[in-house]
Amino acid sequence: xxxxxxxxxxxxxxxxxxxxxxxxxxxxxxxxxxxxxxxxxxxxxxxxxxxxxxxxxxxxxxxxxxxxxxxxxxxxxxxxxxxxxxxxxxxxxxxxxxxxxxxxxxxxxxxxxxxxxxxxxxxxxxxxxxxxxxxxxxxxxxxxxxxxxxxxxxxxxxxxxxxxxxxxxxxxxxxxxxxxxxxxxxxxxxxxxxxxxxxxxxxxxxxxxxxxxxxxxxxxxxxxxxxxxxxxxxxxxxxxxxxxxxxxxxxxxxxxxxxxxxxxxxxxxxxxxxxxxxxxxxxxxxxxxxxxxxxxxxxxxxxxxxxxxxxxxxxxxxxxxxxxxxxxxxxxxxxxxxxxxxxxxxxxxxxxxxxxxxxxxxxxxxxxxxxxxxxxxxxxxxxxxxxxxxxxxxxxxxxxxxxxxxxxxxxxxxxxx
Ligand code: PLP
Numbered sequence: 001x002x003x004x005x006x007x008x009x010x011x012x013x014x015x016x017x018x019x020x021x022x023x024x025x026x027x028x029x030x031x032x033x034x035x036x037x038x039x040x041x042x043x044x045x046x047x048x049x050x051x052x053x054x055x056x057x058x059x060x061x062x063x064x065x066x067x068x069x070x071x072x073x074x075x076x077x078x079x080x081x082x083x084x085x086x087x088x089x090x091x092x093x094x095x096x097x098x099x100x101x102x103x104x105x106x107x108x109x110x111x112x113x114x115x116x117x118x119x120x121x122x123x124x125x126x127x128x129x130x131x132x133x134x135x136x137x138x139x140x141x142x143x144x145x146x147x148x149x150x151x152x153x154x155x156x157x158x159x160x161x162x163x164x165x166x167x168x169x170x171x172x173x174x175x176x177x178x179x180x181x182x183x184x185x186x187x188x189x190x191x192x193x194x195x196x197x198x199x200x201x202x203x204x205x206x207x208x209x210x211x212x213x214x215x216x217x218x219x220x221x222x223x224x225x226x227x228x229x230x231x232x233x234x235x236x237x238x239x240x241x242x243x244x245x246x247x248x249x250x251x252x253x254x255x256x257x258x259x260x261x262x263x264x265x266x267x268x269x270x271x272x273x274x275x276x277x278x279x280x281x282x283x284x285x286x287x288x289x290x291x292x293x294x295x296x297x298x299x300x301x302x303x304x305x306x307x308x309x310x311x312x313x314x315x316x317x318x319x320x321x322x323x324x325x326x327x328x329x330x331x332x333x334x335x336x337x338x339x340x341x342x343x344x345x346x347x348x349x350x351x352x353x354x355x356x357x358x359x360x361x362x363x364x365x366x367x368x369x370x371x372x373x374x375x376x377x378x379x380x381x382x383x384x385x386x387x388x389x390x391x392x393x394x395x396x397x398x399x400x401x402x403x404x405x406x407x408x409x410x411x412x413x414x415x416x417x
Contacts, residue, residue, distance in 0.1 A: 003046045007033050029360070030367040038065035041391040043372065051370045052395050056386045058374070059200065059232040059348075062259035062317075063307045064388040070262040073303035074296060083294045092298035099305050100271060105242055106250020110277040112270045113293030113301075117231035117257035118146025120268035121194070123287055124253045125150055125168075127272060128192035128225045130279040130286060136190035137168065138224075140176035144201030144378055145194060145229055154194055156202075157378045177207040179214035186218070192225040192253070197243035200232035203379035204343055204350030212249040219252075225276065227253040231268070232348075235259040236308050236389050239318030239346030246345070252276050262304030267297040313389040317346035320396060324385070325349060327400055335407045338362070338414070349385040356380040361413060365406040371399055 001009070011032050014023040026032055033045040041064055043051045053061060063070065077092065084090045097111040114120055125137055139145070139154035146152070152161055153168035161167060170189060174181040182193055197212060199205040219226040228251035233243035237259065240246050244254075253276055257268035272279075280286060291297075308314070325344060328351065332339040341352045353359040359381045366373055376382045387396075 006046060010034050028364065030364045031372075040064040041388045041395055049370055051372045052387070052391075052399055054371055054373045054385050054387045054399055056388050057258075057263065059237060059258045059386050060261070061263040061388045062236055062313060063262050063304055063311070064390045065263055067262060067264075067304075067307055069307055070264050070300055070303045073299050074264055077296055077299040080295070082296050083291070086290075090293065090295055090298065092295050092302060093293040096293075096298045096302045096305075099302055100256075100269060103241055103305065103309070104254060104271055105244050107273045108250065108254055108271040109274050110272050112272075112287060112289075113298065114257075114268040114270065114289050115266050115291055115297075116146075116268050117229075117255065118148045118151040119289070119292075120231060120255035120257050120270050121145040121151040121154070121229065122148060123270040124194065124227045124229075124255050125154070125192070126287055127253060127270065127276060127279050128227060131276050132191040132225060134189050134191040135170040136187065136192075137171045138182065138185050138190060138193045139171065139173055140193075140195045140199075141173055142176050142199055142202035142205065142378060143173075143194075143196060143229075144199070145196075145231075155378075176202070176205065177211050179211055179218060182215060183218045183222070186222045186224055190222070190224045192227050193219060194227040194229060196229045196231075196233055197246070197249075198233040198238050198345060198348060200348070200384075201377040201379075203352065203376045203382035204348060204384060206343065206345050209247065212244065212247045216249045225252040227251055227255070229255045231255055231257045235305075236314040236317050237346060237386070238348045239314055239321055241308070241314050243345070243348075259308075260301050260304060261297060262300050262307070264304075265297040265300040267301050268292075269301075311390060314346075317348075317389040320389075320391070320393070321346040321349065323393075324396055324400070328385075328403070331400065331404050331407065335411065338407060338410060344385075347385070347387055347389055347391075350376060350382040351385065352379075352382045354381070358410060358414065359383050361410050362406055365409045366402060369402040369406060371402050 036046050037044045041053050043053050100111050101109045141156050143156045145154045153171050174185045228244050254271045261267040328342045332342050373383050
């Protein structure tokens, strides 16, 4: 079968067995080809095309695709034991939890491993309620914390929430980057405030420098727990090991996922202080997960953290972002009929277009030039640039050239309409 025919066949299976609407979207963006292999910052399809990955799987591939050290750790673990007995002690889990405690901000000490970002959100909200004995949860406007029912209750997008209502009760939204609105919203029933230190799916928003320090102070003064969702912003993406390090603020509970699995295994983590973890005292099984913290995932996550630290990926991210963002702004300044803003921190970058259609057009013209990007889930007019943090500089130079060519093409198309 010719590769083109094979692509049509797989596309049809997507239509028939997975999600017809999603299949149309993928085809519109020009991604209706089958991916076959990946290394570092490169993904290849079955037609022999090589793409520069500037999406990084929505923030998963921070160490690059198929890092050899992580693959070796996985193979070694596979030869010993893949999944836990659930009763005996699991060494990779213990070592991973110790490592996380070592690198995490503030007094975060204990970890619960789960399998995804949304599960981490669910567990974090539960822990806050159990610990405080209060039901109230406050979240920030424009947030994204996942799409399972509890997480969806704190994910601020009407389009995602409305068809699944009723969601969690006792949940309130306050304005992101406005500490006073948080202070006003807290009442005697409030257990916690959950916030991304830098918003990702909302459209890559970095808060003002005084926001998180003020939020910390308010949570302390009013005696509520502070949850940082570092699922996307953490592990070097924003130029520090954790985005909250940018402002030296530590939460009571922190969630991780995405890059923690090194692009090889799904894994998430909920971390908490010793005080928060007293929630488990009365009943150590108050929260549990069959697959969470399994040997394979834990070993992979541990090696991923070692790679992030040994290769100093937070610094790489910071330096590459400091180089790339001004260059993107310079290019964008010649296209102010299309682009409204370029913003971000490290290699956590958003290009905001005038509207969703222009953003979509840009995305597909860039895909035609073999650069993979995507829009942010809450704000489709923002195209995110989130490559692997190890991406070589010459690839970033190529990406800049292709972005400029794409903007030129988008303008020509818009002018012809
Ligand atoms: N939290 C944040 C900040 C995210 O960006 C995401 C996903 O994009 C999630 C939670 C949910 O993660 P997952 O898709 O693994 O459930």
